[in-house]
Amino acid sequence: MAVIVDARVARFSLPLREPLRTTRGAITSRPGALLRLRTDDGLEGWGEATPVPGFPGPDAITTARVLEASARGLVGADSETLWPPPIHPTSPAAAFAIETALADLAAVRAALPMARWLGGAAASERVAVNALIADADDARVATAKGFKTLKCKVGADSLEHDMDRLREIREAAPQPVRLRADANQAWSVPDARRALEAFSPLGLEYVEEPLRDPSPSALAMLARQSGVAIASDESAVARSDFEALLATGAVSFCVLKPSAIGGLVETRLRAQACRQAGVEVVVTTGLDGAIAGLACLHVAASLGALPACGLATAHWLERDLCVLPPVQRGELAVPRSSGLGTAPDSSYLAELGM
Template identity: 30%
Template sequence: MIIKTIEAKKVNLELLHPVVVAIGSIHSCETVVVKVETEEGIVGYGEGIGVTFVTGETVDTILSAVGVLKNELIGLDPFAIDHIHSVMDRTLIHNASAKAAIDIALYDIMGKHAKMPLYRLLGGIADQMETDLTVMIGTPEEMTEEALQIVGRGFHHIKIKAGLHSEEDVEAVRRIREAVGPHIHLKIDANQGWSAGDSIRIIQKMAELGVEAVEQPVPAWDIDGLAYIRSKSPIPIMADESCFSPQDAAKLVKKDAVDIINIKLMKCGGLYRALQINTIAETNGVRCMLGCMMESRISISAGAALVASRPNFIYGDLDSFFYFKESPEIRGGFTCTGPRLKLSEEYGLGIKVDF
C-alpha cells in the first residue's frame, strides 16, 4: 500500500459567538481538511487548523505546508508513520497543524484498512469519553451565568478561562463555585496571563474555592517559573503552551514543573506525536489532558479516540465543536449526549466529508 494523492481545501466553520481568552480572541474560523488516498482507493481525512497566537499558523500557511509535504510523501507507505513524521520534520520545521492533518488522515486510512474503529486501532476498549465545557472570559456575572447553563446541560467538568485581570479571575471563580455547588469539577486556564509571583497568591485563593487544576499560569518559555509555582501550589499545575513536542515534555518532567500536560493534536503534529508525549508523561508520573484548538468533528473524533484508548488521560477538553453550527460538509465520528462523546464503530474515524 502506498499514498497516491494528497489534497487539501478550506472549510468555513461558523461560530455561534466569539471566543475570548487571555492571549487573543477568535471571531471567525476556517479549517483545512486534508484528503489522502492510497493506490488501493482507501481514503483518509484529516484536519489542520492554526491559531496564530498559539501555533503561528493560518489556513493559508497550512495549505502551503501541505502542498510542500505532499511532494515528499506520495509513494510512501501510510502505515510507516514514524518514517513519515521523520520525512515531514526534515522537510519543514514547525507547521504542526499541517503535519497533524496528514497524520490524522493516515490513521483514518490505517483504521479502514484494518477494519477497526480508531479507538480500537489505538489499543482501546472504551468507546466513549467525557469532555468538559469552557467558560470564556467575560464579566464575573456573565461567566457565572454561562457556568450555570453548562451545568444545566449535564456537564460535570467546567474549564474557566482567566488571565486578564487577576482579581476578576478570583471573583468569577468564587461566584461560579457558589452558583454550581461543591460537586462540579472546576479547572482554571490562565493562558500565560499571570506572573510567577502573582500565580502563588491567586492559586492559594483558587484552592480555597475547590479548583482542582491550574493550566499555564505563566508565559510558555518560563519553565523555571512553572517549577517554582508547582513547588508552592496546593493544587496540580498543568502545562499547555509550554509543551508542543515530546522534547518539551521531557524538559517539563525533568524540571518537575508540572503535574499534568495538556496535549493538543494541532500543537504537536497529530496522534503519533501525542502518543509519544503521553508515554513520556506517564513513565514520569505525569497525567495528561487532551485539549483542542477550534477543530471540527474530524480532529475531535481523533482526539476522543486517543483519550478513550489511554488511561493516563484524566481529562478531555474536546469542546470546540460546541461553538460551531453543525457543518453539512463534515458528519459523523461520534454522537454526543451532554458531556459524553460516543465514538463511531465505523472503521477509522467514522467521518463522512463532502470533499
C-alpha cells in the first residue's frame, strides 16, 4: 500500500523560440499545468497537461482547474490500485497528466522505465522520429543530422507555393528519406484532389488531414482516387470518429497524440485497434513540454516498432520543464532509469512554487 498524500498542480507557459505557423494561425507559447503526486513512502510521480491548440477540449486555464480537482480526488487513495485510473476528467490533457503521474509512480516502484512497465518485453529502446521542417534548407540540415523522415506543413499558402517548396525539399532530401505533409484540414475536396495529384510524383509517405470536412467516406474516396496514403490526426480525436474512420479503411496512418485523445491507456488501446485494422500508428506530442514529451516517448516505445514518430519537438521551446534526451541519427533513446526517467528541473520548480 502506498497512499497518495499530496497532489500539487502549478500552471506554466513555455515560450516558443519562434512562432509556429499553422493553417489556424501562429503558435507563440504553450500554456499548461504540471502535476506532482506524492505517496506516503516518499515517491513522486509527475504529469503534464498542455492542451493542444486546435483540438477539442478545454483551454489551458480550465484544464488546470480540472486537473486540480481530479488530482485532489486522488489524495488518500492507494496508488498501487489506481491503474487503469478510475477517474475520467473532462479534459483529455488533464486525463493524460494524471495517467502519466500514476504510471510514473508505478514504474518507479517497479524499478522499470515507463515504456517497459506499459509494454513489457515488446517495448523498444529507441524510437525513430521525424523532423518538422519548413523548406529545403531545413531539409538539408535535418538529413545531415541523420533524420530519415521529414514532415512539412502545407495548405497555409497556395498549392503552387506548396508544390514549389515540396519539390525543392524533395531535391534536397531524395528518397529513401521519407517525406510527409500535414495540411491540417486546409482543403475542400476538389482542392485536396488537385493537391494530392500534384504531390503524387514526390512519393510522399502520406498526407495528413487533407480535408476541411473530413467525413470518413470523403477521405476514403480521396485516398482511392489519388493513390496517396492519408493520415488522420485532428479529425479522429473523439473515439466514435476514430472508430468510424478505421471502419471505412480511409486512412493508412493514424496519428495519436496522447494529450489530445486522453492519455496513455487510450493511446495503447487505439494503437491496438489500428494494428488489427492494418493501419500504421504514429505517436506525436502536441508540442507539449518535456514531461508530456517523455510520456509520449515512453508510450510510443511501449508499442514496439513504429514508423517515425512526431516526438522531436523540444527544440521549438525556448524554455522547457527539463532537458529531454537528444535526437541522435533520427532516433530518441528511451531513458533507462525507472519511471519517466527525469523529473522537472529544480530551478524551474522553485519558480513555479512547487
